[in-house]
Amino acid sequence: MTTQSATFGPEEALMLQSIGSLIPLVMAMILSSVPFLATVVVLMSPRRTTTALPYMAGYLLGILLFTGLTGAALGVVPWSMTLGGFFGYFEIFIGTALVVLALVQWHRRAGRVLLSPGWLNRLEHFGPFAAFGSAILLALRPKSVLLAAAAGAVIASGEPTMPQALVLLVVYAALASATVSVPVIMSVIRPDSTMRLLVQAREALERNGSVITLMVLLMIGTVIVGDGLTRL
Known part of the structure; x- marks a missing residue:
């Protein structure tokens, strides 16, 4: 009995390569402390039953919108510019910006508690529409943008078809929003145990959030710069 090794056609190979390039960006979004801390505030508020799902939907929509707009804009870049290393220079710019952002945030937050009184704590008083809108804005923070x-550049650089681009966009947005969607969904399935875990995670992030942010942004920024250099 003979066995044949699985092979992928050009389209499948393109999709897998693009998804692989998106994974580091997804991890940076998942390890983002501010969306998670905001999610904890929403889920521990008295109005969580009416605000949690709109908040989750708003965050997912915000990621979809900006990533989709960036990918669409880069998708119309003239072919002659792509030959000149346009996407490589674009990724180098984004990666460098992430590194600079990491250093700036570290300088501002070093030695301080991450979650301070302010707009995050006011989330517990928001209604469904305000929670939805604030989640969209949360997805448009400098780091998320x-x-x-970078995700839009990864999607556009492979020159996918429209269906392929939509699949990649949905995959990225669904995975990148997991830091919000997973706690919200788990709070519906197993509310008591989820709340205990959220409180523990919140305390850990309040102590170490600045270090986590610094390390994640430095690592991902360096990876993006390196990927950009390979495109030149």
């Missing part, structure tokens, strides 16, 4: 731009 830079990562979404």
Whole structure:
């Protein structure tokens, strides 16, 4: 009995390569502390039953919108510019910006508690529409915007068809929003145990959030710069 090794056609190979390039960006989004801390505030608020799902939907929509817009804009870049290393220079710019952002945030937050009184704590008083809108804005923070731009560049650089681009966009947005969607969904399935875990995770992030942010942004920024250099 003979066995044949699995092979992938050009389209499948393109999709797998693009998804592989998106994984580091997804990890940077998942390890983002501010969306998670905001999610904890929403889920521990008295109005969580009416605000949690709109908040999750708003965050997912925000990621979809900006990543999709960036990918669409880069998708119309003239072919002659792509030959000149346009996507490589774009990724180098995004990666460098992430590194600079990491250093700036570290300088501002070093030695301080990450979750301070302010707009995050006011989330517990928001209604469904305010929670939805604040989650969209949360997805448009500088770090999220830079990562979404990098994801859009990854999607556009492979010159996918429209269906392929939509699949990649949905995959990235679904995975990147897991830091919000997973706690929200788990709070519906197993509310008591989820709340205990969220409180523990919140305390850990309040102590170490600045270090986590620094390490993640430095690592991902360096990876993006390196990927950009390979495109030149």
